[in-house]
Amino acid sequence: MRAAQPSQTAMMAAAARAAHLVVDGEPHLFRDTLAATLLGGQAEELIGYHRAHGGHLVLSGTRAQVTARAAYTEGLLGDRFEQYVVLGAGLDTYALRRAPGGPRVIEADHPATQQWKRDLMAAANLAAPGEPAFAPIDFESGDLMAALREAGLDPGRPALVSWLGVAMYLTSDAIDGTLAALGRLPRGSELVMEYALPPELRDERGAGYASFALAAAAERGEPWLTFFSPDDLPALFGRHGLEVVEHVRQADCVDPALWRRQDGLRPADLCRLVRATVTT
Template identity: 40%
Template sequence: MQTGEPSRTAYSAARYRADHQELERGAVFRDPLARVIAGDGAAGEYLDEDARRRMRLFIAARSRFAEDALAEAVTAGVGQVVVLGAGLDTFAYRNPFPGLRVFEVDHPATQEWKRQRLAATGIEVPASVTYVPVDFERDALELALPAAGLDEGSPVFVIWLGVTVYLTADAISDTLRALGRLAGGSEVVFDYGLPRPDPTPEQQAAAAARDRRLAAIGERWISFFTPDDVSELLRDNGFRVMENVPAVALAQRYLGRPPTATAGPQLVRARLGG
């Protein structure tokens, strides 16, 4: 992010979700507010058509994965959800669960921009929504959430999508340490990037182009983990891994067809306690 400016990658993710509604008719993930909040224009104009499609389906799949898991948690009695790095996520404004409190956590500049977008587009902010301004690299999440009204004695479901690759390893560890202090039975879903120990020339070129685009908007991919690394980090903070799945495998889960790629980010779901 540029200092004092909202996250441009949050805007791009919202546009991919909006494009998915139109180009794949929301086949993986339905979000009727995506285009409203994202505005006109398509995402990934610098990518070829196949790469844009893969990115759309990945972003749709990770949202579907998280919200399906959230629905299971609510059925089991969870009454609070925390969306870390909320960006232009719209769950809070189409929340189907009466009584579910939603805490949106994000960088103050991005959060202020989102609230302006909501006001400009006429999307109503329900009373169940609480905004929690946090800079993950500087602020103490374990202090910010209770100060905003989170019930520390009750389980929480945490959604943390599209964020970890932009954070330092220390910030990720600090965040998971803070989440490990939540009530037993709390859950977290997040995605993370895999290291490429022996990238092909094509992969090296694609990564270099990506890094140039991100540098132009003051962002960069910093942290990568193996599935074993993530599982160990979660265990160290009291979590039991429930799923640690390649994003490409979700094509089969949600579309009933084999994956069209062999690499990509991972998604993990973990529960605090036994």
């Protein structure tokens, strides 16, 4: 992202989560009931764009991507984790939607994006008790574990770590450094990371989405930098004490019945999720 500016990707992801409840019919893949509230005065314009052009592959594809990955990841929380770490949180609203007694939420993101989010939360009167703890970090150069501990992470208790919509924007060195930090979490901690597939592994819908979205991302200063095949990840994760448990296609993030739809929302194989557990 450009220095001192909030992430445009974060804004578009929140808009897609909000628009899903307006543009797409039942059954909904995921219900982010606070995304529109958090977007405030920008919500109507952004959701209106989905209303007017929601059938476009990029807009419908973004709605499918952000809702399916959120449904899968939040579905892992249950009562197994007392701590939930959201890396590259953007305008994620889990901390504001969570039920009383839910896990402590720590959000790690660029300082400019976090200040933008704080301002939006204040304007929308979305504050404590659901307010997350903020850990400002530059994933390319910062000390992630130090930032998380400063924000209140308990290093003795397992955590679920969500890393969605971020890795493709980072260098391989930044990804390696982040995995090294996460490998120091307590045994039993889990990571869900979204990663982008190289061109030869994308399906037709994923390739079509990429032909539009990657150029647009680069134009706004947030280019996709890193791609993985599923076979690349066990060794990479294993170097840092993380064992890959499963790879999850977008189509498999939710109950298959939710994809039997009357609208144009369809899964694409452009990005996948990998779930891993800390073993050392």
